Amino acid sequence: MNKFTVGAIVAILLAFGGLVVWSSINSGNKTDYDKYDTAKIIPADDNNGNIGEHVRGKEDSSVVLVEYADLQCPGCATMMPKISKLYEQYGDRVAFIFRNYPISGHQNARAASAAAESAGLQGYYWQMLETMYDNRNDWISVFDTEKRTNIFVGYFNDVSGNKGDVEKFKSMLGDANIQKKIDFDKNIGSKRDNISATPSFFVNGKAIDIDGDGDIKDKIENAINDALKENGLKTGPAESSK
Numbered sequence: 001m002n003k004f005t006v007g008a009i010v011a012i013l014l015a016f017g018g019l020v021v022w023s024s025i026n027s028g029n030k031t032d033y034d035k036y037d038t039a040k041i042i043p044a045d046d047n048n049g050n051i052g053e054h055v056r057g058k059e060d061s062s063v064v065l066v067e068y069a070d071l072q073c074p075g076c077a078t079m080m081p082k083i084s085k086l087y088e089q090y091g092d093r094v095a096f097i098f099r100n101y102p103i104s105g106h107q108n109a110r111a112a113s114a115a116a117e118s119a120g121l122q123g124y125y126w127q128m129l130e131t132m133y134d135n136r137n138d139w140i141s142v143f144d145t146e147k148r149t150n151i152f153v154g155y156f157n158d159v160s161g162n163k164g165d166v167e168k169f170k171s172m173l174g175d176a177n178i179q180k181k182i183d184f185d186k187n188i189g190s191k192r193d194n195i196s197a198t199p200s201f202f203v204n205g206k207a208i209d210i211d212g213d214g215d216i217k218d219k220i221e222n223a224i225n226d227a228l229k230e231n232g233l234k235t236g237p238a239e240s241s242k
Contacts (some may be wrong), residue, residue, distance in 0.1 A: 031184070033191045039064060039205030041095060048184040049177030051117065053099075054125045058092035062231040063204060063224060065094055068101040068189045070198040071112035071132055072140050079199050080133040082217040086224070089237035094224055098129065100185040101198050108140055108148065111173070113182050115152040118172040119159065127159035149173065203227050 031047050041059060044052035067083060069076040087096050100117075102109035112132055119128035132139070132155060142148045149170060156169050172178060189195035193202065201208040201216075203223040210216045225235040 033188050038188060038192045049180030051181040053097050056087050056096040057094050059095055061095040063094045063227040066097045066202040068099045068195045068198060068200045070101055070103045070106055070109045072106035072109040073198045076199045077133040077136045080130060091238060093233055100182045101189050101195055114173050114178050117178045117181055118169050119156050121172060122164050124159045131155045131159055
């Protein structure tokens with residue numbers, strides 16, 4: 001076997017080995033986001049850390065409101081009480097879904113999402129979410145990890161009435177499955193719903209144009225009523241909410 005033949009064989013083996021490594025890395029990291037219907041509740045699976053959607057209202061409702069939001073975002077904080085009001089008005093006629101979309105420039109947004117998810121594992125997701133938005137100015141500029149964690153623990157104690165497992169809450173802040181859930185929410189928002197800013201809203205898969213004139217809550221409410229009407233359901237707020 002001459003030197004040319006040996007060199008050719010080595011080159012082929014190296015190329016093949018590189019292809020195997022490249023294929024292995026990419027197959028391990030690739031998630032098929034196209035298989036998910038973002039207009040509906042996405043069930044728990046390995047891709048989202050086996051953490052299902054956070055839903056208020058009726059889970060099998062034919063009308064679904066999805067919000068992509070960043071916990072550090074001032075606009076998202078402004079919208080939180082308005083979305084809670086819509087929940088009070090429409091109750092189980094609508095499924096309200098919150099998906100994490102931490103903006104990279106917001107240094108504490110991802111940690112805040114992890115805190116909400118950790119509280120959610122003990123049944124306090126929505127209470128934690130609202131409390132963190134209400135007290136947003138107290139933690140968005142705290143970059144000492146221990147101090148920030150202590151602030152989040154205080155919120156967790158408040159929403160759980162001091163009945164939650166604090167050590168479990170703290171230990172889950174860096175949990176791999178929670179990180180997968182946050183990544184999944186953001187990636188599916190970017191790749192499937194073309195999210196680039198927060199807050200962003202969808203009703204039955206149709207994006208709500210929140211730019212321009214008009215109150216955002218009114219725009220969302222109009223979209224909800226249109227979807228309710230299309231599905232033969234009663235439109236408008238419930239009597240008790242007026």
